[in-house]
Amino acid sequence: MTTLRAIAEDAVARPSAGIRLSGLARYAGELTRALIAAAPPGCDVELLFAARRGNELADATAQFPGATRSTTAPLARRALATAWATGSRVGAPHGLIHAPSLLAPLARQGRNSAAKSAQVVVTVHDTIAWTHPASIGRAEADWTKRMARRAARFADAIVVPTHAVAADLADRIPLGERVRVIPGGISAALTLPDEPDVRSSWLGLPERFVLASGSMDPRTGIDALIRAAALPDFQSTPLLIVGDDAWRGRRITEAAMFAGLPEGRVRPLGTVSDSDLALLLSRAAAYVAPSLAEGFGLGALEALTFGTPLVHSDAPAHLEVAGGAGISVARADPGTTYAERLAAAVGSVLDGTADTAALTVLGRDRAKAFSWAASGAQVWQLHAEL
Structure with a gap:
């Protein structure tokens, strides 16, 4: 059995009941469900979350029916993001890892080495951190740029939603041939009310x-x-x-x-x-x-x-x-x-x-x-x- 380990932390934002998720949370959630549905024969999907308490892991996992199992990192989200931004692999799984954002364990492990323990693919949604940093705040813009530079060094591939992002990103960091354009879609939940x-x-x-x-x-x-x-x-x-x-x-x-x-x-x-x-x-x-x-x-x-x-x-x-x-x-x-x-x-x-x-x-x-x-x-x- 081949297991794809999806980092689902960004998919479980906590909005009020009935309120739409943020753009990143919607993307991460929809893609994670799509990965589960599209798993080829002999393949499955395991979910990775940041540390959670009590029944929070069960509640998060319930949003993704069909996932084989869920695991948690030993750190809460903010601490995990900080650790991974410094090159730590704390809480990092082995094997195939797919991140619907830049929240991923990006560290030196010999990308072309036989001793390599993980294949990591990350996602860059836009270049706003460079073009309009005030839109997301200086701290998040700086974190995004730092992680994008780490992705350029250590990720096996980088997914972007459009060729426009691919071109703009290539002008900012050296990505070589590792960029893949994979667009999103609209949620199946976007349906008219009963009356x-x-x-x-x-x-x-x-x-x-x-x-x-x-x-x-x-x-x-x-x-x-x-x-x-x-x-x-x-x-x-x-x-x-x-x-x-x-x-x-x-x-x-x-x-x-x-x-x-x-x-x-x-x-x-x-x-x-x-x-x-x-x-x-x-x-x-x-x-x-x-x-x-x-x-x-x-x-x-x-x-x-x-x-x-x-x-x-x-x-x-x-x-x-x-x-x-x-x-x-x-x-x-x-x-x-x-x-x-x-x-x-x-x-x-x-x-x-x-x-x-x-x-x-x-x-x-x-x-x-x-x-x-x-x-x-x-x-x-x-x-x-x-």
Whole structure:
């Protein structure tokens, strides 16, 4: 029996009931389940977590039915991350190791040596630690850079979600031929509620609205989108925003007020459940992904899956994932502001200038190129090739 040991620590964030997990936790959880489902004959998956108390290990393991067993490292997550960042292999398993992030035991063990005890594959989701370190905080950015440099030295392969990330990462650290592009997908939990009309009424959804997700982190482009909502092209259509209303003291509601928008035109929804997000996507007149930098652009893919007309920035990852199935907006153009360009693109959807029927068909067709089943199979194939 060949065992793939998946580091599942990042997959078990502890949100409130019904609230969506963070992007990393969603990725790690979905990929881990996909690895279990895609295990070839004669292969199984073992889960590795940081130290846990009492029934916490059983609760974490229960999220991944089909895993053969679970083990824990002797350190809690923060201590484990610190130890592994210094080259310690405390708590490190042997054999095939797959990490859905950079949280992995990366240390010298003779990568080409017969005495090597482990094959380690890690994941780099984006290059925000280099391009927008303030978005994640200096400490996490520094840790990410340190672990990426360790991965360049000691990992057997590095998974990235897009060719855009692969190219940008290669300009920053020497990776050679060890990078493999394996995109993600959308969660099977992203389904409509049982009574969508009742839920829509309960949420107080407008008859027509534009949807986006993000915070006032400058990287997300939400500030420009709020300014766009104040322009005539937006036709006074309400803008609903999923995500944090307060990013380091900057609030979406205050940005809307400063843009001169009346109360209620921009509505922050906070975190929402998967079923509520599905409902929002299914009823939005357009979904806008204005971020200035992305690793994958899950929100854009989710919009494509529901056939929601997509307006997105020309960030390379967005262009790659959308594949021409959305309306691209240049982040930089000396002739107009980003807000003006976003407003014009959204306005073309709202006034019917854009062929929304074609965008719906193209979007759903493009979304079929991404699935967690395919991702899991590609990860197994990568380990087999190594």
